[in-house]
Amino acid sequence: MIEGLRTRGRYVALVFWASQLYLDEIEVFSDGLSLQDVDISGGAFVKSLDVFPFASFARLHIAREASHPVALELPVDVRYNWASGLPIYLDLPEGVLLKGPQPAEVSEIVEDGNTWRRHKIDKARVLYLQSELEVGTVRPARIVSQDVSSQPGREQMLEIETISIPRAPVSSKLRTSVAFAFFADWKVWPDAVGNYKHMGFSVFAPFSETDIRWLFMKGHSLTPEALEMIKHAKAQGLVVGAWMSPFNNNALARSAKSGPRAAVHHGTGSASATPCPRVYMRPEGEGPSEEGEIAQASMAAKSGVEFFLFDSEPDWGGTICTCGNCAKLWSEFLEKRGAAPRTLDEAWTQSKLQGWPSGAHSRLLQEFWDEFYGQLWGGFRKSMASAAEGRTVTIGLYNYPKTSDLKHQYMGGNHGRFEPLYKDGIVDFAAPENYLVRTADYGELMRSFRRHLPESCPMHPIVSCGAAGMIGCERSATDLKHRLYEIFCNGGQGYHAWSISGASGEDFRAFAEVNAAVHPYEDMIVSGKLIDAGCFTPGDSSASANGITDGKRALVLISRYGKSSPAKAIVRINCSKLGFNAARLSLVGQTRNVVLKDGVIVAEFDGTPDDFVKVVCLE
Known part of the structure; x- marks a missing residue:
């Protein structure tokens, strides 16, 4: 070329x-x-x-x-x-x-x-x-x-x-955080708590990956400084959080050392390079062993960490598992359910023929694995709650629910469904991760997740620190800002950002701007419902509008992504679907050039990326 x-x-x-x-x-x-x-x-x-x-x-x-x-x-x-x-x-x-x-x-x-x-x-x-x-x-x-x-x-x-970056108020109801490094890097940040709080984050999360093991389980030279920082953050009204990566491929490999047991793929019978997930919960496995990951998380909870994001990403490269141990447990599971005997492969073949989720075989297979994941994460929950000695411990799973869960697809042992874990009180919030979805499509995806979740379940999507993330579709700090607004205007009650490359100054400015902008509406964001489709009718196809309402007010996002030419967008409001008469409009954050007249929103877009999104409150 x-x-x-x-x-x-x-x-x-x-x-x-x-x-x-x-x-x-x-x-x-x-x-x-x-x-x-x-x-x-x-x-x-x-x-x-x-x-x-x-x-x-x-x-x-x-x-x-x-x-x-x-x-x-x-x-x-x-x-x-x-x-x-x-x-x-x-x-x-x-x-x-x-x-x-x-x-x-x-x-x-x-x-x-x-x-x-x-x-x-x-x-x-x-x-x-x-x-x-x-x-x-x-x-x-x-x-x-x-x-x-x-x-x-x-x-x-x-x-x-x-x-x-003006000071942003900290919400007591919305859960927001950014994590970028190990505690050893946070400890050299002078007044880390004060500077972090300045930008309006409510969850102070200076611990990640191996921090939990070395600081709270092993007793490191940095442990006293970690405990002091936890104490200081709580005194400043922040929730103390941590990212941990339990139940991953390395942990499974270590769990299999005492007796290797490869996962076996459904249908083909071929062995996976990764062990069967159930080895993790053997007494000597990385889960429940004396210094295993459950014990590590529990020691962190005992030390004052109260908000946990478990980044669990085992990868089997296929649908599993029909190993001998799983086959035995499957037979016991069917007997307990009073279901007719059949092998895992027979059930898998039938589920494919019947289609998911309508077939009985599909439901039984998924429930078989849901039971295991309930035992797995339930083991963490029970131990951590006991160690916390009455203090509240909040647990979320990175990228849960997944889009496969959202689409009611059978996950074949690779994952358990989110809803049973939430209903059993094992996890406390949903944390979907959709880095590779364009921001223009992101709001509708958030609405889909919100509709899929139990009504009471908080949703805190994972984002990747815009300009420094390099792994997703947040192309700039401006794009990151729009994504955050899409979260809050489409059923989310927080967000958690992660980037090993760190957030840039522009990213922190975007975080602080959104944190400050949505703070006056935190009650509506926590208790509000998605506004029905058809409530807003744009005058042309280049603009769209959606939002949430508590029956008295509405937080509305009007977008015109990817259009570089200036334009005036008209959005008509169906007040009967909105639930109240929209008589007044307030601009949110840096939004400009939007007015309300006779039940019609008129928004002037200048065509620059920063002006692709406008957020308003209707009363």
């Missing part, structure tokens, strides 16, 4: 507009030109061929009102070793402050007409910055490697733009 290309450009960029892309191999033919022959001196953006060797962006957005994190790009062996980090020099302009970590040395350097304060940081993982400059000011900054022997000239030039 580019054969014969001749260019004097410093870079050739291959840009793919896709949310996920896997390239097995890229070959660059240089006609004998070696890397050492490439001259990238002078005004080069970076002095290495890694365009972003330290930070994910060329421009960092840093707030005046609060410090917030800038997560560095870390090799895997560094990321998962709390005690390690990158040896760097951080060169900052006057007026931009490094709040954490504490530098080993600070000096002043002048180079290429720039005067910088140089911070020598021996183990950099996450930088916490704050600006004293005027909003909109842009200044150059730089990160340089200290390791000149193995990484000569490894350098990244940056621009730092000062932004404003």
